[in-house]
Amino acid sequence: MNWYILATISAVIFFGFVIWCVCRFGLRTCYSAYGPLCRDTYRFNWWSLFTFLAAFTLMPVILEVSAGKVWQFTGFLCTACIALIALTPDYDKDKGISAIHSALAMLGGLWSLLFIFINAPTLWWLPFAYLVVCTACTFIWGIKNWNFWLEMVAFLSTYTAVFLMI
Secondary structure, three states: OOHHHHHHHHHHHHHHHHHHHHHHHOOOOOHHHHHHHHHHHOOOOHHHHHHHHHHHHHHHHHHHHOOOOOOOHHHHHHHHHHHHHOOOOOOOOOHHHHHHHHHHHHHHHHHHHHHHHHHOHHHOHHHHHHHHHHHHHHHHHOHHHHHHHHHHHHHHHHHHHHHHHO
16 A cells, blocks of 8 residues: 555645634634534534544554554554544533543644654654744744644644655
C-alpha cells in the first residue's frame, strides 16, 4: 500500500474540515468547539465523523512508519485518543464527558509529542518550529484562540513527522 496516499487522505480530511469549520463558524477557541456547533446546526454531527475518519486513516500509517520500534504504541495511542475524542461532541453539556474529552485531548497531544521525540528523534525540532508559527497566529488572530493554534501545532507536527518518516 502506498502510505503517502493514506496519510494524504487523512490530512485532507482533517485540515479540509478544519478550514471548512473556520470558514463556516469562524475561528473558535479550540478545535473541539466545532463539535457542538456541528451538532446543533446539522442533523448529523460532521465534526465527529471527520475527526474519527482522520484518526482512523492515520492510524495504520503511523503504525507502519514506527514498525519495529519499541515505542510504536505512542503512535497508536495518539490516534486512538483522537478517535475517542470524536465520540465526545457533547462535552459542553455533561461534566463527566467533558472530563473524559479534556483528558483524551491532553493525552493525545502528549502521545503525539512522545511519538515524534522517541520514534523520530531527528525531527525533535518540528513541534518547536510550529510553536513559533502558533505564537505568531495567536498574536495575529487574538489571544483567546491560543488553544486552537496549540492543537494545530500538535496535528501539524504529527502529520509532518509521518510524511517525513514514510
